[in-house]
Amino acid sequence: MSFRLNTMLARGVGLSLAFAAASAGAATLDAVKQRGTLNCGVNQGLLGFASPDDAGKWSGFDVDFCRAVATAVLGDPEKVTYVPLSANDRFDALKAGKIDLLSRNSTWTLGREADLGVNFAAVTYYDGQGFLVRRSSGKNSALELDGSTVCVQTGTTTEPNFIDFFTTNNMKFTEVTSATSDESVENYKAGKCDVVTSDVSQLYAERAGLPDAGESLILPDVISKEPLGPAVRQDDPQWRLIVQWVHFALLNAEELGVASDTIDAAKASKKPEVMRLAGTDGDFGAKLGLANDWAINVVAKVGNYAEIYERNLGVESKLGIPRGLNQLWSRGGIQYAPPIR
Incomplete structure (x- = not known):
């Protein structure tokens, strides 16, 4: 077989694989958009992380992450259906498609990714x-x-x-x-x-x-070491990317000083990093299959990482947990996000 034919076949296979990956990658995103709500697996009741009040309204650190993803994808933090899950049932529910996202104080381990067919998208909370x-x-x-x-x-x-x-x-x-x-x-x-x-x-x-x-x-x-974070199915790389970058956007917003009460200033900013976060420069939302202003909308409606942490877990909350390792890298912690660029 000639070198040219080999090259053409290789390119053809590569394009086919890329097309297949792109098609598979859009499955969850498309399903969530068509359904109009994010199915999010959470703890059955853990103060500070996920718990319903007497009226059935959910709140907590993991709940706010569900709300952040719903805002990124659907533009509305309230478009979430919470699915309370036990520790034994959580990964089976994810694999079976009963939920789109597991945001339930779960530890990222090799065994869980290798054996259970799930991927962890980020470490939202460093624990022990x-x-x-x-x-x-x-x-x-x-x-x-x-x-x-x-x-x-x-x-x-x-x-x-x-x-x-x-x-x-x-x-x-x-x-x-x-x-x-x-x-x-x-x-x-x-x-x-x-x-x-x-x-x-x-x-x-x-x-x-x-x-x-x-x-x-x-x-x-x-x-x-207990790195806790959201998990998704392994068969959907685009969805994992979206969930991962929601977390990164929350951290980048805090580091850049962009909070829910500084949104107008962020949208008017001429600072390149803030412009990319706000979606006023570049097509970084489109690359994920989202609107270009998805990240700034998340911060506007849910808050940045610090706001989410403090209202649910921080020293002024009922739990009173100092940020410790979950402080930004620039302030003595290990929370660190790649840049949007």
Whole structure:
């Protein structure tokens, strides 16, 4: 076969693959637009991240990310159908197409991407696993938990993490498992365990819900890396790109000083980085299949990353969690976004 024919065939295959990828990549975006609502999987109820009020209105850090994606795609943060999911059901629901996006305090791991057929789009919250104990126990370190009875939720990375920690440090334990975080808390309140282990952010939420919250403390030890973020199906690269860049846009907006109350100034700005974010320069929205002003609309209607964090999790919220690692890279944290350019 001639070199020319080989080249032509290679180009033909490449074009076919590119066309197939583009077609597959538009599947979720088209489905969401045609449906007119984003189906977003969230926690069944975790203060600060995803919980409904008495009227059924959802709020929280993960909920606001759903709202941000809905704004980017549909122009309206209210066009979201929230699907509460247990830890055991969340990835199956995503793979089965019951939801378009999973925004449910889920840890990004190799095993989940390789085994479950999902992709994580970004790390929206850097977390780590810790321990909640009663102040009366006198414990001040996780290394003092030898012989403890530990409440833990199954179907999460939490269970193998704590077992590894106790085993590595030659500590004995009794495990009390539960299917939900609420059940773990109820077991703790009933005295069935001395310790609750989970992501530190979740422990803040669980402690806030205790009738005697001040009588429990979160130990300072963090025993794992828990990069939490939204997940999508692996068969839709364009949709993953959209979800990923929604997060990046929230961070870039904060870094550039663009917030929900400075939108008019951002739209009038002549600063190149702000113009690209606002959609007044370039076709960066069109490259994603979105309107060019999608990012500025997200910030206008949902806020930038700092606004979302502070109202749901920050020191003035019910949880009172300092930003720590989730501060911008330029302010001592590790949240960092590629530029829109």
